[in-house]
Amino acid sequence: MSFEPFNGVTPPNEWKTRLVKDIAVVNERSIKKSDRIDTIQYIDIAAVNHRNIDQLQTFKLNDAPSRARRIVQDNDILISTVRPNLKHYTMIRKAEPDMIASTGFAVISPKRVHPDFLYYYLTSDSYTRYLTQIAEGQTSAYPAFNSDIIENTVIYLPPENEQCEIGEMLASVDKKIELNNAINKNLEEMAQALFKRWFVDFEFPNENGEPYKSSGGEFEESELGLIPKGWKVRTLGEFCEISTTSINPATLSDIIFEHYSIPAFDSGRLPVFESGYEIKSNKYKVSKNSILVSKLNPETKRIWDPYCLTEHAICSTEFMNYIPIESRLRAYCYSILNSEGFHQYLIGNTTGSTNSRQRVNPKGTLHYTFAFGGTDIAYTFNDLVSAIYKKVNENTLENKYLASIRDTLLPKLMSGEIRVPVEQDHNDPDLPMVAERSANYQP
The missing domain is CATH 3.90.220.20 (DNA methylase specificity domains)
Incomplete structure (x- = not known):
């Protein structure tokens, strides 16, 4: 040949x-x-x-x-x-x-x-x-x-x-693509660092705009240890649902699906567009509010903010399809799911006999707990990082x-x-x- x-x-x-x-x-x-x-x-x-x-x-x-x-x-x-x-x-x-x-x-x-x-x-x-x-x-x-x-x-x-x-x-x-990738990496690190500073280190701005913990903010005991006074311990299930609404693309062979799969994530975080007849198994429906987190081998961190460029967006059933209960807190929920604390929680709650096929129980993840300071601070944070995640998506597209x-x-x-x-x-x-x-x- x-x-x-x-x-x-x-x-x-x-x-x-x-x-x-x-x-x-x-x-x-x-x-x-x-x-x-x-x-x-x-x-x-x-x-x-x-x-x-x-x-x-x-x-x-x-x-x-x-x-x-x-x-x-x-x-x-x-x-x-x-x-x-x-x-x-x-x-x-x-x-x-x-x-x-x-x-x-x-x-x-x-x-x-x-x-x-x-x-x-x-x-x-x-x-x-x-x-x-x-x-x-x-x-x-x-x-x-x-x-x-x-x-x-x-x-x-x-x-x-x-x-x-x-x-x-x-x-x-390719140099422009590399530049966009570098910008995205910096933006994602910035958003994660801000989440950690506010909700892990508790250095969110107080009423005077000063870092809460460093400025002598009061703390109280909780099941998570010391948290800011007045804050509550909440579960992920109070903020997100997991959608398992499925579809069999093969029954809709003429439709072009926007397919979010594990290989597509690993190849550049872009969905592939496939006709229904090319897709051989059931998939989850994906909405504009979806946040996708892989339940397969969580040590390899895969979290995806889907673009939903079409009305026929679907994802692999190897993803957990989180839907924020309150859409205004979507970026806040994304940051929780993208946090190091949640990542370690997934790693510590896997089942499977081999390292290559470790999986997380989706419903179990809804029991993940974190400190919540109220809707005002969550809304403020959400509005700040929404622009960051929007720019990341624009660069990727x-x-x-x-x-x-x-x-x-x-x-x-x-x-x-x-x-x-x-x-x-x-x-x-x-x-x-x-x-x-x-x-x-x-x-």
Whole structure:
């Protein structure tokens, strides 16, 4: 099987044909016994999602997983060789010191090609489908391919300046997505920090606008310990209900459903849109007031504020579908469900014989208790953080549209169906600007 790129469009005549191994090196460096490395920054396959690295793990080399072997450099491309359809790929623009990737990745180091151009070529949907077909044709226990498949892939190369323009055009979209993700992370941390300050540390503003606890506010004993005088211990069930109203999408085969699933959450917190006939099991109906919290493996924190872009929003039955009793306190309820206290409560109240299938009893979560200072302070907090959560959702939806634009343009740019304007002459001595960003680049 050979890769037939981009819907059979014939590249322009001036584009050259090369094998990937002629312009890049795959798995160039691995840890050797002679390497003096003490602590590593480890990239596992599960940590790479939606072109991003969710989290690096720090290990002493002697304590690291046995698969932690691939040395990663600036501008290296990482593509998981296992289940390529899950799109565990990314580009390392700036490698951390002693950054090591799992041997489950093919680590591609661009040499005689613009790094961004090669990255988007090898992570296009067309190429991912090609790798998936090969992986699924293997007889191993799980779908996987050998890295020499990438090495022997034919690639069509435009002139260097055009590679640069194409790569940087696509990269600019991803940089905007990364910026939105960073803003969202900061906004979510801000909202959580404010909730903790007001309702855990009890430093909410008193009648004079001063922090209550630090300004000598009075406390009294409760089943939760000391809480501000006049506050009450309340249960989650007094503020939220759990909806189990279900639907069988398969009986409505012509309807496009806005589907909130665990894989969709893990792939970027965006729902997938599927026809009813594609969905094989019952789902819960989702409303604009819904707050979704995964009951599966609560150590992996999954809380979702659904967008409800259509009237046919549904979610996996692996989510607990919370509906605030009072809609004006929705952001307040979301903050409770997103709090560290509630997260630890879920972890401490799971059932299941294996770590991979731990679940929470939804009704049991309604017994979760917390200190409540009255509706006035709850309304004030709710109004403050509502704007934060709204902005997070706006940024996430913008990322959805940006990714759609990128994925639409990518095959057309890579095939030459759409040509980018190039101002520099191919022989311009200033052309190898890429070399300034990548020591690996050798035009």
